[in-house]
Amino acid sequence: MKLIFAGTPEFAARALDALIKAGHDIALVLTQPDRPAGRGMKLKPSPVKALALEHGLRVEQPTTLRNADAQAMLAEVGAEVMVVAAYGLILPQAVLDTPRRGCLNIHASLLPRWRGAAPIQRALLAGDRETGITIMQMDAGLDTGDMLSVHPLAIADDETAASLHEGLAALGAQAIVDALARLDALEAQKQDEAGVTYAHKLSKEEARVDWTQDADTVARAIRAYNPAPGAHTLLNGETLKLWMAHALPGDAEPGVVVSASADGVLVGCGQGLVCLTELQAAGGKRLAARDFVAGRTLQDLRLGA
Template sequence: MRIAFMGTPDFAVPTLDALLAAGHEVAAVYTQPPRRAGRGKVLLPSPVQLRAEAAGLEVRTPVSLKGAEAQAAFAALDLEAAVVAAYGLILPQPILEAPEYGCLNVHASMLPRWRGAAPIQRAILAGDTRTGVTIMQMEQGLDTGPMLAIVPTEIGRKTAGELTAELAGMGATLMVHVLGLLPGEVGRMKQNEARATYAPKIEKQEARLDFTKRAVEAERQVRAFNPAPGAFFEYQGERIRVLAAEVGTLNGPPGTVLDHGLTIACAEGSLVPSLVQRAGRGAMTTAELLRGFVIPAGTVLA
């Protein structure tokens, strides 16, 4: 099948790989333009661009698809389908209608729950026990189109990073399966609007650990923001990231360090960090941190 692929982050790369492995003709790859990153603010191409160029594919990086020229260039590809995975640009109606079978999206949730930009983190933060991937037919609304296939998975104690990698692989497999059913009849299920929830973009300030909440909620913050932006607290003006933690049973005033092992009181229960990171340093166990960076019992953290 002649396809355009549209994606940007690491999450999208397995789907591109799966399309190539399945023998589909990828006429062009659309991805976000290179962004400046790091201390040197060097322009870095997206993970999808790097993978596409390594595979010898044509890469296009428009800043928008709203213009007539960009839409004409897309239509000229004469596509049977477009496959979209975390692309990051709005697709105008002419783009959605150009391929014979339209634009199919890999979304990292069980729609209609967690439509939007950060479905994996929001599912963890909410304490959901399950999430999944959905293949949907794209339309103008935000993740509102009919669903073609859906597969669940258990969240358990997975971090956002672990769950992202798992769902990326699941979505790639599911997309290839759905494309294999075309041009035959593919079941399309309308989303139940009454059950829709939204997953707005994660803001950096959300990663500050909130010890006025229950310990189970603070632990969800740790998993939801691993690897980025990283849940944290501050001590003596320094930001300490918490990469892994357990829920403890000790109680005390919220934010108070309760012992010499950095057990931190929450509104209910306590948070026991097990893997932490100081600014500019590598990850270390809490015991390693406390050998040279004492945080005494009785300290109140922010």
């Protein structure tokens, strides 16, 4: 098919790569403007732009799709379908109506659960045992369109947002190729409004660990905020980032380190203990527990102080 592709991060780049390999005619790629990144804060292209340029595809980076010029540009392409994956711009109705067969979205949840900006992290925070990919026919609402296909994915006990992102990116790429191949046979299904939940955008503030919560909740949060925004607490008054953890039975005062060994740093919670297995001190590197505790005593591990 002749396609327009709209996406920005690595999740979207995986889908674009699959569509290219499947032989589709990617007539236009839309992505967010280059952003400053790295220590030098030099402008860096999005993963989607980098991949598109590697393949010699036309790339445009409008700041809005609401003006007449942008909409005329899309109309001139004459695309059959527009595929959207984590693009970052709102598509007005005029854009949704431009491709002959509409706009398809690759959404990283089992809709209607976790509509919105952060479905991967919210599924982990909630303790969901399953998530997946929904290929959706887009409408003007926030992830409210009819579902064309649903692809479940189990969530492992030690899942992080990074590992779940990887699994969903691969599944999403496969799902959109399959959906386009079977588009005539797919039956659109309305979403069940009774099951709607919203995956609100993440904030750095919410990623600060609350040790009064139960250990399962704390451990899930640490994994859900890996890699961004990064769960954190204080160690001797400085930021300590926490990257991997699991819950264990036990009892200790919330936020108190009860032991530190190569197996992990055990911290009391409102109920149970959290075993921290990957940590990062201020100005340091991410370290496995055995390397982090080397040369440190319990007196050195006073959280929140």
